[in-house]
Amino acid sequence: MTDAEALVFVVDDDAPLRASLENLLRSVGLRVAAFASAQEFLSSPRPEVPGCLVLDVRLPGLSGLELQQRLAAGDLAMPIIFITGHGDIPMSVQAMKAGAVEFLTKPFRDQDLLDAVHQALARDRAVREQRAKSEELHRRYRALTPRERDVLARVVTGLLNKQIAGELGTSEAAVKVHRQHVMAKMGAGSLAELVRMADRLGIPTPQV
């Protein structure tokens, strides 16, 4: 994924300002999607690309901060950069505590905004990568047979093949075969890696 694919969302009810933001962002080669209100933004489709949100605090209807909360609650979280015409300290503190990347007062230096946007996009990219990895892992896990899952669960607890065979009521050789299949399907290069994967997947320890 490259920056060219990233998308910056801009929400501000002041049209000229919205246009100027769009202009600025495009001038550094970023793609922009601008909306006049939080509602408009929420009801539009979200492409699966790294993105961030440049958001005016004061908006008609749903306010900037409320949108922040809504996004955080849902699964649509993305990094937010707040902009405002007022120098509102309590508001800024609240926004930052809730996880905003930056809080800028108009008129702001162009560089400040661009830096914040890049930072936000980087964050979002990282998040997405993380998510993608997680999904891959789950997919691989789902591809395992039940028996293979059993073996996996026991292997990561440090049990020997012999022990596993004993627990499962099968032969050690069978266990070895299953183990090899698990390693291949999961794509783990070592036992340690497999253990990490199992952690990430949150596989429960089997009851003995």
Add this chain to the structure above:
Amino acid sequence: MLFGNLIMPWTKHVRTGRDLVRRAFDVANAIGDLAYATYSCNSLITNLLAAGDPLVDVQREAEEGLEFAEKARFGLVIDIIAVQLGLIRTLRGLTPIFGCFNDERFDELRVERRLSSDPMLARAACSYWMRKLQARFFAGDYVSAVEASVAAQHLLRAAPAYFETAEAHFYGALSHAASCDAALPAQYRQHVQAVTAHHRQLAIWAEHCPENFENRAALVGAEIARLEGRELDAERLYEQAIHAAHANGFVHNEAIAYERASAFYRARGFDEFAETYLWKSRACYARWGAEGKVRHLDQRHPHLRQEEPAPDARGTIGAPLEHLELATVLKVSQAVSGEIVLEKLLETLMRTAIEHAGAERALLILWREAEQRIAAEATTSSDTVIVQLRDEPVTASVLPETVLRYVLHTQESVLLDDAATLNPFSADPYIGQRQARSVLCLPLSNQAKLIGVLYLENNLAPRVFAPARIAVLTLLASQAAISLENTRLYRDLAEREAKIRRLVDANIIGIALWDFDGRIIEANDAFLSLVGYSREDLASGRMSWPELTPADWRAVDQRQFAELRATGRSAPVEKEYVRKDGRRAPVLIGSALFEGQRDAGVSFVLDLTERKRAEESLRQTQAELEHATRMQTLGELTASIAHEINQPLGAVVNNASACVRWLAAQNLEEARRSAALVIADGHRAADIIGRIRALAQKAPPPKDWLDLNATIRDVLALARSAAQRHGVAVETHLAEPVPLVRADRIQLQQVLLNVVINAIEAMSGVGDGPRQLVVQSDPDTVPGVRVTVRDSGPGLDPQHLDHLFDAFYTTKANGLGLGLAISRRIIEAHGGRLWARANVPHGAVFQFTVPIGSEEGA
């Protein structure tokens, strides 16, 4: 002296030797012969006594002589003069008991014991007994008189040549003769012998000196004739004695002669003669000054008193009866009508009534709430009249009620010459119980209205209340009635005045009395403290209305006076006084003229200082509140404006940045587009400002023809409290007239207020230099008005003079720095100029001009 006292009396009239005696004293005193000088003193007194000089004078001589003798410490003369003085005093009635020397200074027993104990004091003792003889004789105590005479005779050897000897014989004879009436046969013979012996001596002396002795001898002869029953001789001799005494000016001997003659006639039943002679005797004693003897006579013979001496005069002597009555009437009338205080009036009335009427007891009955009550009672005891004010109900035991009822009913007086005899009121229990004799009951009426009753009685003798006296008493009664009414009116008046006085002295409100000349006649303490003057200032007449009123309130004063003159009163109005210390005192004042006296009046003045202070405090709080509100609004406004402006400004920055980047990326098309956006955003910003300004000025400013002087005065009135608070004195020099200018009143007020308040606040830091603000208006060369505001503050920093009118330039801690900038804009919008320079010697001068303007001008 010797000649004068020892020799001359035997041959010439006593008085002729007197000058010699006096000269003797002077010479002796001059050469320092104290013994002789003191002898002269007592000789003089003997002389005076023998001559019958007025006793008041003799007493004075005796007291002086005694003092001299005491200084000289000449015991013998001291004793002699002391006794002489004793005789004089008792004759004058100055001793408690008439005829006895005893008083605080003199004790007869002690003196007698001392004198008899020492044979060397024989001369003094002799003198003593002689004088005692005289005293006792006058008192009618013949037994003691005879004793004294005998004692004196024994010691006569010691003082044969002194004139007192003659007196001893004279009085001795008379005493013996008088004793005969009550004497037993054996004593009778002794007395007659003594009288005869004395008479023989007197007769011899009479031959040698008839002036002195004819009267004395004759009187004694008369007594002898009386005793021997030779009535015609006695009559003749009494006349001779009287006559001779009178001819030679011996008023005391004349008195004695009359007295003895009176007794003679009375004994023989010639009551009329006796009365007349007794009266004449009394008159002579009175002339002599022997008040004691006079009183003694009066007590024995009450009807003798035909006149009463006025409360403070003892000198009505020798005048005929009718004249006495008139004088009495006048005195009485004056005494009673002169009293305005009730208690004193009652006392004077009662005392007068008793003394004049010769009553023993008097009661005054007055009406009190429709009931008769005894208001006063007077009684005589020995020689004094005691008046007691009472408030008791009338009962049968204090006076004969039937008499009182009669008087009440008929309003006529009742006189009972002798209540013991049969009369219409005999049945009254009081009369029987008290054995009343003379009774007189008078109504006191004023204009036919009965207001009281005066009751008099004398139960010692009948017919005391002589008809002539009753006329005077009636006059007294009517006078008393009037006076009683007057005292009542006076007391009501005093009460009313006291009520008003209470109001004035309560000092709830200031009260002042004044006249149209501007004087302040009287004021209470509240008023004085209000204007800061002392009571001395008021008393000295230093206070006047015009001084109290400051110049700017004179108009109000004029209006008040006009109202007063027109209607007699002026409604309460607010004004200010200037106190003695220069401070102003806000007051509420209402006035009224006095009835009848149309050039003087009274004012009620209420101090409004507290109220004004409260109002001022309220105003200040309100102003602060308004200011705070304005500040808050301004804050809100500023925030709104800031937000509004930040939007387009933000867009400008973004677009311009984008433009720079497009150029770097060599995308000219986008760069151009960005620049255009910047321009558009800039315009938008300007529009927003324009909208905001339009918001502030909803309506176009009203321009009207304005009198700047009026504006200046209005603004100074607004700023007055601020000026007062900072102790700034404000002066105006406004040119009259000043051309009208076409301007927005509120805006010009704003400019003026801004400049004035700046000046006042600048001066608030000045230490103790003068804080003076001067506002001036003049016509300007360009047709218009120039206004100048000068202050005596620290002045302007020359470095910042250029920036004074810049926006946001301020030297104040919490100032916006907009005042002068806005003021200049307003003035320039009117076509004028606003500038500042330094004041001399220090301070700042702000000036602005406002041209007349025109109808078309904006």
